[in-house]
Amino acid sequence: MTKPTNDELPLIEIQNATVWRGDTRVFKNLNLTIPQHQQVAILGPNGSGKTTLLKLVNRAIYPVVSADSSVRILGRDTWNVWELRAQIGLVSHDLQTRYTATTSGLHVVVSGFHSSVGVHGMVARRLRPEQLDRARAVMAELGVEALVDTPLKRMSTGQQRRCLLARALVHDPQTLILDEPTAGLDLAASFDYLARIRRLVDAGKNIVMATHAIHEIPPSVSRVILLRDGQIVADGSREAVLTASNLQAAFVVPMRVARVDDYFLAYPPNDNSLPDQA
Numbered sequence: 001m002t003k004p005t006n007d008e009l010p011l012i013e014i015q016n017a018t019v020w021r022g023d024t025r026v027f028k029n030l031n032l033t034i035p036q037h038q039q040v041a042i043l044g045p046n047g048s049g050k051t052t053l054l055k056l057v058n059r060a061i062y063p064v065v066s067a068d069s070s071v072r073i074l075g076r077d078t079w080n081v082w083e084l085r086a087q088i089g090l091v092s093h094d095l096q097t098r099y100t101a102t103t104s105g106l107h108v109v110v111s112g113f114h115s116s117v118g119v120h121g122m123v124a125r126r127l128r129p130e131q132l133d134r135a136r137a138v139m140a141e142l143g144v145e146a147l148v149d150t151p152l153k154r155m156s157t158g159q160q161r162r163c164l165l166a167r168a169l170v171h172d173p174q175t176l177i178l179d180e181p182t183a184g185l186d187l188a189a190s191f192d193y194l195a196r197i198r199r200l201v202d203a204g205k206n207i208v209m210a211t212h213a214i215h216e217i218p219p220s221v222s223r224v225i226l227l228r229d230g231q232i233v234a235d236g237s238r239e240a241v242l243t244a245s246n247l248q249a250a251f252v253v254p255m256r257v258a259r260v261d262d263y264f265l266a267y268p269p270n271d272n273s274l275p276d277q278a
């Protein structure tokens with residue numbers, strides 16, 4: 001049998017993984033494979049396990065160790081996390097909140113080279129002028145070049161998110177992990193963000209995004225994995241997964257689903273009364 005090339009290795013292969021966060025068991029015996037070059041959305045209600053799944057891909061958390069369980073990323077069971085993160089760009093709210101009040105836009109972006117939060121100590125010493133040039137160039141591509149000296153905490157949410165996207169792209173990774181990429185953005189900012197994601201897909205990047213907003217799943221997403229309470233309730237194409245019955249099963253609320261051009265919308269039934277309180 002011929003060995004798969006690096007490009008053919010699955011992005012992630014999860015076998016029988018059980019994952020705890022604190023005293024919550026988020027996944028029990030989870031099995032899931034995501035190949036490279038497949039644009040994937042992880043969809044599900046609050047607390048269903050979307051962020052936890054992304055953290056497994058990024059090696060921010062690990063499953064319970066057992067003989068029949070594994071999480072293999074790009075064909076490997078073990079990784080130096082820094083080496084792995086060089087291949088992955090991450091945008092998450094979690095990350096957005098970890099920067100200090102004074103970290104400038106440029107330092108946010110350039111920290112992507114080192115998977116660090118800001119530029120201090122060793123990272124500052126290892127920073128090269130060409131990395132700063134590249135950070136400025138990516139900021140210009142994303143239209144945030146005017147924010148080079150602006151502290152992240154003084155930017156609007158949309159500006160912060162674009163700086164974080166620039167951080168995720170600065171080292172030109174093959175895979176982007178986007179956790180709730182449009183949360184908190186107004187319509188113009190979220191449309192702009194989605195158009196940028198579309199361009200990145202066209203440029204050949206792998207995208208794995210988590211969201212609970214059905215209407216924000218871009219047409220370029222070819223696979224939707226629907227979660228509820230750490231279980232995969234549906235997994236397939238957007239057309240197959242984004243049905244009223246699947247979404248009702250996951251979100252546990254009556255709803256209707258419409259397709260408008262390349263987007264899906266979920267909206268309440270006619271009788272939109274609140275359920276009886278027990």
Ligand SMILES: Nc1ncnc2c1ncn2[C@@H]1O[C@H](COP(=O)(O)OP(=O)(O)OP(=O)(O)O)[C@@H](O)[C@H]1O
Binds near residue numbers: 021022024048049050
């Ligand atoms: N640090 C933590 N300590 C303990 N439990 C946690 C922690 N983080 C998450 N959990 C729990 O793990 C479960 C899955 O959380 P996760 O953040 O993965 O869900 P999610 O689908 O991303 O939710 P949301 O849409 O609200 O971001 C939830 O029950 C949550 O309460």
